[in-house]
Amino acid sequence: MNNTSSIELNNFWSWEAFYPLTEDRRTEIKSRYLALSPVMRSVAGQIAIQRHLEENNHPSMVRFIESLDYDSKDTTQLKYPNFWYKLFAGRAMTQSNTIDLFFDGVNYPTANILKHPLWSLIDHRVTIESSLKQFAIQYGGKLFRKLFSWHCLDEIPLSALKQSYPSQRQTQFEARSLDSLNALLFITLNQIRECKHLRPTTAEQYAYALFLFLFGYKYRTLKMLDMGIMLNELLTPSSSSGDRDQFEQRLSSDLRRIIEIGLSLPPTFSDEAESIFCTKTLHWILANNHPCFK
Known part of the structure; x- marks a missing residue:
């Protein structure tokens, strides 16, 4: 029936x-x-x-x-x-x-x-510049400098991104979507590679908290740990095998932590519960100077 x-x-x-x-x-x-x-x-x-x-x-x-x-x-x-x-x-x-x-x-x-362009970015089977072009085609040029003409290019350099401000990062974080995580990861890459910011960068902290929310709370994701390891390799390509083992152990511990945060909230998903979860996760990351994807 x-x-x-x-x-x-x-x-x-x-x-x-x-x-x-x-x-x-x-x-x-x-x-x-x-x-x-x-x-x-x-x-x-x-x-x-x-x-x-x-x-x-x-x-x-x-x-x-x-x-x-x-x-x-x-x-x-x-x-x-x-x-x-x-x-x-x-x-x-x-x-x-x-x-x-x-x-x-x-x-x-x-x-x-x-x-979704997020998958190809995390997968890094195409260049970051190609992935940024995929993102621009699907979601527009709001992240880019006004005078930058990206439409005619096959790849878009990170230098084409606008300067990131706290309000922009906060807005992306509060959107709580695949698109906003994608945007925060590009901003993170720009802060690391172009602006030479210290790790974890401000955008990276938002991105890590949003990653935990989306794939550890909002959606059931079998391969979340594998995906986190791939993000670590994307953002920290020069890390040693020992550093990556340490990251994997830390992410496994973080996954247990966010399960505890989730259990403290009402069992049914709601916009309010999602907002509380994200706020608690971000505060925990900021308070502990968490290394995030490093």
Whole structure:
């Protein structure tokens, strides 16, 4: 039985009307997603399905799968529910036909998460400058100096970013989104590489707190520890193996700490609970002079 409400259907089909998942869009998303490492493909898929449930008012995976109205008598569809549960648990998609199955069950905003520029930045399989161009294409040029013409470039240098001010960093942090974490990481890279700020930089402190919030509290993320290690390698490429082992131990400890913070809040997610979590996490990081991604 299909339990999808009229509101859910209207939301889904309105996206289909204005932003259909055309073959060109599918090809582009698929290409960018498959170019990611297994770790980042796991994260991207897991975040995408969780965002889809949240934004389309599906209270559970069971209800979401029911809304897809698979035919239980069709033997070719028997494995489809299992695919969604594995994706939700963190299984990375590896084959083109599997990604097509994903596309058939979601709308454009959900599918587009698979190629979010944050994943390629953390993955560092493309240059930082290429990742910054991807970010600019998708989210506009608000971070860049007014006179800088980035549209005609294949890559954008970090020097094109505006000077960062406390209010800008605070605004990005309070947005509590993948986009704002992406922006804070670029600002951090600029502070480290171009401005030669001491570590952790001010943007890095915000980015670390937001990273813990997004992937340790708001979303269930199987590969969070791996992702943190990749960020450490991105921001501190010259660190020794001993330093990286120390970072991994510290991040593991931090993950246990944020679980404690989460347990102190109401069990249901709300804007107020998220704000409290972020504030507590940031205060703890600032009070202890936490080295963050260093």
